[in-house]
Amino acid sequence: MSPNLRALVLAVVLAASGCAGASLDSLDTKLRDLSKQNTPATRAQLAALAAEAQADAKASPDPKNRVAFYRVAAVAAWQAGPAGETLVLPITDEGAAACDALPAKDASAPRDCSLIRLAAPLATQDALTRKLMVIQGQVGSSGKLPSAQLEPVQQLFDGLETQFDKVSGLRGGVFALDLPEDFKARTDRERLIIYCNGVKAWSLYGDVEGAPAATFNAMAQRKKQMTDRLEADGIATDCRTIPATQSFDAT
């Protein structure tokens, strides 16, 4: 075979196969950089990145590459905050379906599939917590909130409790996969964060003017159920150890 013919064949093969790895690398790098900055502008860019990765996923002929693109899209939509809220669910639904289509389902790409499945409840908890933080800021010098906040605060608690249930439900699958221990520990940490935010929402309910003690106590029982689930998995429930501000130490 002549050198020219060989080059031609190689070019045809490369073009036909497509090199998804390069695109994935580029998207992953952008995701890291934008997440680190965490500004309103970058959050908008993260939403755009999520959409781009979602499009790449749909276009990818390789099932594992498709899942990898969905993982980037899901994390980007989650990190985009309010700008990505409408994107998260469609992306994670499509990503979960892509995982189900893999030869060994989630075991074929354990980290990517686990992240895709965790992204929706974690993004929802972030959204709920942002609302919680806003209400926390409204507590006056008397230490009380107006009674109009009774229902919103209770809904925040309900929502966080639901997300805690979802992530706890995914935990069994995560621990059964060949995932790094870091990932498993991180899953437990996210459960603890949701739990602590739930505790804060419940506590905030006690600060609302005219909060009925019966409802407060009933919510305390539900909070205890979450405590018990965490402790059954060997997790200490000391919320003082979770910092209030988001930190970013990715390198």
Add this chain to the structure above:
Amino acid sequence: MDPTLIIFGIRALIRLAREGISAFNQFERDRPALFPDGVSADFRQIDFIRNTFFPDHADLLTGSGAFAKYWSGTAPAPVPGAMEALYIGAVKLFAEDQAKKKQVSARRGVEIGGAVMIKQWADGKGPVGPIGRMVLTMADIGLEFVGANPSLLGVGGNGEKLLGALATNLSDMIPDDGDAMGPKSQLAERFVGIFLRAGLQTLNDQPGLVVREDHLQQLVRNTLPPIIAALPSGLAEQSRWRDVADALLGPAASAAISTVAANPTAFLGATFDPNRAIGALTQAMLRQAATTGLKQEFTEAGFIGLYQAALGVAAARPELFLGRPGTPADQLASDLFAKVAGTLKTAAPPFNSDLGTALAVDVLDTVKQDGPRFFEKEGPWENTVGTMALQVIDGLKVGLTDPASGGIKSVLSQQQLVELARTFLAQAAKTPGMLAGGSTELQAIVGGVAKAMAEDKNLLLAPDDWLAIAGVAAEAAAANPQRLFKINTATPAGAIGTEVIKDLLAVAGVDLAEGGRKGGGVLFGATLREAIIVALRSAAGNAKATVDNQAALKGLAETLSDLVRTHPEQYGSKEWLSLYQSLISRVLHGGPIGALTEAEIRKILEGPVA
């Protein structure tokens, strides 16, 4: 240029490029990726207080609770210092609660803060890495190429064909898709597995490339399939070496032995023609080994010993295998192994193991040396081999199972037990009729001696002494049938020979009780052995007199022992034996001798033996 080479090159290039892209994509997919941390609201002091008190310690905040004055409804009461008091109380309660929950790890859940980068797979898990995929793909392409063009190696001849076939087989087991190569852990071991399988498959498919002889090719074809089946069929499959070992020891070994048994002449030479005694015997042995395995009935060493002994018989006396009308030699040989195995299976321990086989070997050696003259003329001789061994074993069982003394096992080692048995077998072989007509005379002799041996609770005799006594007992009993043992079933042991030995052991026991060596006693060791031998020889020819004067005989031994013990300066072992030998005849014919005077003793010791 060869057009097929060009096509092959293009295909290889395409595959390599495709695999390269896949490997690159895998690298990108599996590298560490971002796992962000969730948003967390501020956890205030009041949140900690509420979380600690509710719901488990809520009673402390109401009624007469310790902190009731600081609490109102769902929040701290508006009293000075309420928040501080509640917080201190909460910290204390929380610490106490945590101490009770020992299974909870304080670090769990908080050890990783902020966003982290996490890999796709746990260490050691996951598919073969990108570099491994490329190397394996290149190797596969190379193997495919060599398989298609083995002449490239320049080996020539059968070696070229063999390598070509091996390369093709190996290439078939390496998947074209790198994703199907299995996990990266234990890749090397899996590769060894498929390499082994490919090699063996090549041999199995084309044994003619390695060996020319048909029978060896047949051996390869019959032996390899079970081993090949136990090896992994592809790179993704994990090797199960236990299965391979099982296949080697089980079906493969059985197939190999069957192949040799089917054609012993080809494998072992003309000497092993099944129509000859040695060939028939060997074929029978191999068939037994192939169907039941060597270790089911015998140990490996035991079987080989038995086979060697049977070979000795076949070589020295082929007519024993070939001369029976209607019974083929290999059938006769099979029966021999089966009968011996069957006999020993039911034998008393420890003769149900190699010890029993050693006895059967002794019988076969005797057959080889003395011929079949001690067998019944009618009936199969091969049955008698087991019977003869069993008679000795059953006789020894009497002494082996004595619960009081621990039996003769405490006197003799296993090897000495075989020596003892051999002594009786040798005598039986020299004595036509001892086994004839279903006679159990041999068993009675062995049992009588064994029972007496079991009485030697003080270990007054060494194993060699007992072997010498057994030899004399067997010889005397054989020469004087129905006298020493089983002469009179009314006597306690039914055997005067046994009683005489036991009486002498009893006298020796008294000697020992009186101080033994220190007390001047001599009736132990060689003296006791010779005394027993003298007594047995005398009793063999005077059985009735011995029975009638058993007490007087024992009295003679007691008298002599007392004499020697009380006059150590005058009499010793030699004198004891001389007096015993001289006086035993008198006792047998005249009863108790009464007290011995010094003059009488001197006369006996100085004069000729009476």
